Amino acid sequence: MQNLYIGVMSGTSMDGVDIALVDITGSQITSIASNCYPMPLDLQQSLLNLCQTKQTTLQNLGELDHRLGKLFAQKINQFLAEKGIDKRQVKAIGCHGQTIYHAPNGNYPFTMQIGDANIIAAKTGITTIADFRRKDIAYGGQGAPLVPAFHKAVLYNPNINRVVLNIGGISNISVLFPNQSVIGYDTGPGNVLLDGWISQNTGQAYDEDALWAKKGNINNKLLNKLLKEDYLKLPAPKSTGRELFNLPWLNQKLNGFNIKAENIQATLVEFTALTIANEVNKLSLTNDFPCELLACGGGAKNPLIMQRLSILLPKWTVLTTNERGINGDDMEAIAFAWLAYCSVNNITSNIPEVTGANQAVCLGVIYK
Structure with missing residues (x-):
């Protein structure tokens, strides 16, 4: 019996939305299917402007968060339809979100990823795991790399x-x-x-x-x-x-x-x-x-x-x-499917020696 998870990644390059469908059974991790969907140019430009100027309004930030959540959900639904996968077979989605600011070393360390996971869960009907980095920071880590x-x-x-x-x-x-x-x-x-x-x-x-x-x-x-x-x-x-x-x-x-x-x-x-x-x-x-x-x-x-x-x-x-044996284009999307699996099964998924956190913890927040 397959244990299917979806990983969604939109990286620093902001060139597209990577989606991977992965079967995870114990230590066996098998990539089933994947695709990359281009980021709409107007949304990409808005995100680049935000990251480069480091200036925004609360309204713009909230709208970008919504637009990204909606985009991720749309592309997940499109992906499942294209691959002929019944969403009821998918145990969870692991979505990294789009990093717009990462500052783990200040007086008040934080990292910010947007792409509203409530919208993803609502529009796909699939449990969604997001916000993977902040718990590691809460335990004194960099929140990266995961x-x-x-x-x-x-x-x-x-x-x-x-x-x-x-x-x-x-x-x-x-x-x-x-x-x-x-x-x-x-x-x-x-x-x-x-x-x-x-x-x-x-x-x-x-x-x-x-x-x-x-x-x-x-x-x-x-x-x-x-x-x-x-x-x-x-x-x-x-x-x-x-x-x-x-x-x-x-x-x-x-x-x-x-x-x-x-x-x-x-x-x-x-x-x-x-x-x-x-x-x-x-x-x-x-x-x-x-x-x-x-x-x-x-x-x-x-x-x-x-x-x-x-x-x-x-x-x-x-x-x-x-x-x-692992497609380099899919690596990070598969990784976030695995991180979702860890979250659902309460498995620690950071490495303190890597991030600097003071202990290993289970990462991610669950949205249903």
């Missing part, structure tokens, strides 16, 4: 030094070494600067196959300036987002430079690859086990990033998670 616990469940191998790298808008790693506690954190930018820069200069949403970056040359002076960012020097646990790495941040770094736009794109690719590789190279390897870096997320499709990682990490075999 996916390392899932990576451990599906990709840990007792005979391999394995790192799972998610290159979304922000890049994060999960370190799955034999006989060591799992650690994981945000290394820095993933696609957020690359997508923002090409969009600003060419109108393209992203640099497909890194074709634009390949036309440029790395500017080492700019690269060195980018690498001086304070976040990169912080010890883990740590997490970041658009609050730090955004176009205003980049434009401030570009003051005093006169560089062709494609050269800046090439430099941003190198910056992204280096911030990842620098962290991986710091890790203490277990014995003489082979080393694998498994990449997922949109950045895993960037051939220039993947090429640079292979060169910068000579001890490591650089692969995608697809080559180990």
Whole structure:
């Protein structure tokens, strides 16, 4: 008998709504179906404006929360219809929501995801789990990253030094070494600067196959300036987002430079690859086990990033998670289906060594 859960993810890139249908029976986690639905451009632009300006009205915030909840519900219903799945078969939906601000280090730490889960539950008729991050923050954690616990469940191998790298808008790693506690954190930018820069200069949403970056040359002076960012020097646990790495941040770094736009794109690719590789190279390897870096997320499709990682990490075999049985496009949606399963079954799902929380807790709030 199948135990079906749905995971819904809309990440830092805000390019679409990822939905995955997963069968979870004990330790067996099987992806059944998935799809990605584009984010309506007007809603995407409203969200980007909110994240970039950090200014809004209560009315605008409330309306965006409603619109996202309605969008998630519509796409879940569409997905179920397309796949011929009776919603009564689905035990729960795990919806991450859209992060609009993440500030775990202030005097009053908080993280904010919107997309009203009441609307999702009402319009789908399926129990919905959301608000996964705030309980971890309540226990002293960063509220992120949460996916390392899932990576451990599906990709840990007792005979391999394995790192799972998610290159979304922000890049994060999960370190799955034999006989060591799992650690994981945000290394820095993933696609957020690359997508923002090409969009600003060419109108393209992203640099497909890194074709634009390949036309440029790395500017080492700019690269060195980018690498001086304070976040990169912080010890883990740590997490970041658009609050730090955004176009205003980049434009401030570009003051005093006169560089062709494609050269800046090439430099941003190198910056992204280096911030990842620098962290991986710091890790203490277990014995003489082979080393694998498994990449997922949109950045895993960037051939220039993947090429640079292979060169910068000579001890490591650089692969995608697809080559180990999990579609990298679906990874985070599947993870939130698993987090919903944990919530329904009262299973702890954060890792204190990853987030910095003072204890393991069951994450997520249940909406019926």
